Amino acid sequence: MLDSVRNIFKIHELRQRILFTLGLLVVYRIGGHLPTPGVDLKAIEQFNPGGLFNLYDLFVGGAFTKVTIFSLGIMPYISASIIIQLLGAVIPFFQKLQKEGEEGRRKITQYTRYGTVLIAALQAMGTAIFLAGQTNPSLLLEGMSRINFIMITILTFTSGTIFIMWLGERITERGIGNGISLIIFIGIIARLPQAIIDEIQKFFPSLFGMAGAARGNIIKELIIIAFMIVIVASIVLVTRSQRKIPVQYAKRVVGRKVYGGTSTHIPLSVNTAGIIPIIFAQSIMFAPQTILSFFPDSGFMVMVSTWFDPGHPLYMIIYGLMIIFFAYFYTAIVFNPVDLADNMKKQGGFIPGIRPGQRTAEYIDRVLTRITLPGAIFFAIIAILPNIMSRMTDVQFYFGGTGLLIVVGVALDTLQQIESHLLMRHYDGFMKKGRMKGRYS
Numbered sequence: 001m002l003d004s005v006r007n008i009f010k011i012h013e014l015r016q017r018i019l020f021t022l023g024l025l026v027v028y029r030i031g032g033h034l035p036t037p038g039v040d041l042k043a044i045e046q047f048n049p050g051g052l053f054n055l056y057d058l059f060v061g062g063a064f065t066k067v068t069i070f071s072l073g074i075m076p077y078i079s080a081s082i083i084i085q086l087l088g089a090v091i092p093f094f095q096k097l098q099k100e101g102e103e104g105r106r107k108i109t110q111y112t113r114y115g116t117v118l119i120a121a122l123q124a125m126g127t128a129i130f131l132a133g134q135t136n137p138s139l140l141l142e143g144m145s146r147i148n149f150i151m152i153t154i155l156t157f158t159s160g161t162i163f164i165m166w167l168g169e170r171i172t173e174r175g176i177g178n179g180i181s182l183i184i185f186i187g188i189i190a191r192l193p194q195a196i197i198d199e200i201q202k203f204f205p206s207l208f209g210m211a212g213a214a215r216g217n218i219i220k221e222l223i224i225i226a227f228m229i230v231i232v233a234s235i236v237l238v239t240r241s242q243r244k245i246p247v248q249y250a251k252r253v254v255g256r257k258v259y260g261g262t263s264t265h266i267p268l269s270v271n272t273a274g275i276i277p278i279i280f281a282q283s284i285m286f287a288p289q290t291i292l293s294f295f296p297d298s299g300f301m302v303m304v305s306t307w308f309d310p311g312h313p314l315y316m317i318i319y320g321l322m323i324i325f326f327a328y329f330y331t332a333i334v335f336n337p338v339d340l341a342d343n344m345k346k347q348g349g350f351i352p353g354i355r356p357g358q359r360t361a362e363y364i365d366r367v368l369t370r371i372t373l374p375g376a377i378f379f380a381i382i383a384i385l386p387n388i389m390s391r392m393t394d395v396q397f398y399f400g401g402t403g404l405l406i407v408v409g410v411a412l413d414t415l416q417q418i419e420s421h422l423l424m425r426h427y428d429g430f431m432k433k434g435r436m437k438g439r440y441s
Helices: 002-008 012-031 052-059 075-090 092-098 102-132 146-174 179-189 192-203 218-240 276-292 299-307 313-334 337-346 358-392 402-424
Strands: 242-249 252-254 257-259 263-269
Touching: 002 012, 002 402, 012 146, 012 179, 012 402, 052 179, 075 092, 075 102, 075 146, 075 179, 075 313, 092 102, 102 146, 146 179, 179 402, 218 358, 218 402, 242 358, 263 358, 276 313, 276 358, 313 358, 337 358, 358 402
Parallel strands: none
Antiparallel strands: 242 263, 252 257
């Protein structure tokens, strides 16, 4: 491992890419601490939006609760990307662009940017109105009018999102890894130092100038740490799991040359949909709590609100079922067995024992349906596990569910790219024999 790390800095191009990526991530974190014009810094310390906004704050590294210029983060870009992908499944115009190669991808990227600006402006408007309406405490500086604050905040938040989008694209182009994913990644792990400090305070309060005896149980903490390591290892295993369908290509004689006659496989990932099902399900499950919060005086609404508490059994059951549903839904959008079977047939490929064409498409679809179910159930369990553990212990699980899956997935993808650079220049990689399997989705 140490030799592999040293090899990274022996390759000039790889070293420059890593340093460039780290530099832009530092810029992003600095922007996450610059307050929005017109906000009262003392009032921000007491600001706790709760509900859906706490989930949003996870992805932006705490920038929302600090009301910084990067409060919206990169999420408007993610939303625009998801919308464009969904439109590509139902609208012929976007389907045509997806099949036009590089030129089509450039146009899709352009439309995604336009969508990002529109979504960011709408979210900035709603967020600005929400922040301006806070009265306990009031977030506006004395003398700042409500309308001026809303206009300035809309402009600031939208500009901040556009700048973050630019940072992500530059990282993808000139850095290492996927820039958008790394920005979400760094925002999530930004809470890690504070989480560690909070846990240490339970055992050694005197080190932080706090009065009182230690409140933690070391044995319980060690058990929880071991449990979290097992969970991370399980996520890595399932994320990398594949079902390989063997494919053979018939021999073709063209003149004096023989083409084909090779054997390969189709790698079907257990987690084809990635983290999209959890994002969709979690967003929908937080919506009822947000709506019900507008009726604090209604006894019936308060009772319904308890049903959607993250620790309530009904919440966890519905949440898990929605993750499974969206896993199948999104897999059907991003993976088309019919197109795959047609391409194989045109190139002379076939699955042994399966007739080319429609039968091949049906076989691939049947296999994909079967392997998606255990993967979806596993990620549904991972998503609700932090809620169960937080109820059973006094430890806050900051990286459960979506956050943990994003951190693991982005880390693996970035390591894979570094591995590729090392192997191209005949250096040993991180894994045994210099091999690290790629991620297919």
